[in-house]
Amino acid sequence: MLRPQQLEDQLQFMISTLIQRELRDPDLGFLTLTAVRLTGDRSIARVYYTVLGDEAQTDRTRKALGRAAGFLRTHLAKSLKMRRVPELQFFPDATLEEGNKIEALFARIHEEEASRPPVPEEEA
Numbered sequence: 501m502l503r504p505q506q507l508e509d510q511l512q513f514m515i516s517t518l519i520q521r522e523l524r525d526p527d528l529g530f531l532t533l534t535a536v537r538l539t540g541d542r543s544i545a546r547v548y549y550t551v552l553g554d555e556a557q558t559d560r561t562r563k564a565l566g567r568a569a570g571f572l573r574t575h576l577a578k579s580l581k582m583r584r585v586p587e588l589q590f591f592p593d594a595t596l597e598e599g600n601k602i603e604a605l606f607a608r609i610h611e612e613e614a615s616r617p618p619v620p621e622e623e624a
Contacts, residue, residue: 504538504542507538507542508535508536508537508538508545509536510580511536511538511545511547511576511586512533512535512536512547514576514579514580515533515536515547515572515576515588516532516533518572518575518576519531519533519568519572522571522575523564523568523571523572525564525567525568527560527561527563527564528561528564528565529551529552529553529557529560529561530551530552530553531549531550531551531561532549532550532551532552533547533548533549534548534549534550534593534595535547535548535593536548538586539586542582542584542586543584543586543587544586544587544589545586545587545588545589546589546591547565547588547589547590547591548590548591548592548593549561549565549590549591549592549593550592550593550596551592558592562590562592565590566590569587569588569589569590572588573585573586573587573588
């Protein structure tokens with residue numbers, strides 16, 4: 501039996517390969533799987549993804565992944581040597597947007613610090 505991290509990595513690879521090669525849904529868009537996290541009992545796999553595009557494209561991709569979950573799980577069952585294949589739940593991954601927001605805040609702080617006049621040193 502694989503360790504949880506190894507199984508999560510294997511699931512991520514297999515799901516992304518299936519999406520790339522087997523799914524023919526035009527609503528998927530440009531999709532990247534960022535992580536797979538299993539629950540403690542390995543009954544649910546939370547699959548995190550990012551989509552290139554606007555909010556409407558993200559919504560269409562979410563719906564397309566929901567429709568394809570059963571198909572993907574069936575194909576995983578054929579390849580994995582597990583007694584029970586986990587249920588797939590898809591979630592958009594917002595860490596990239598959060599990182600960009602934090603980076604923009606740091607840039608703004610540096611700009612404000614650069615625009616301030618230098619503090620004169622006190623003579624001792």
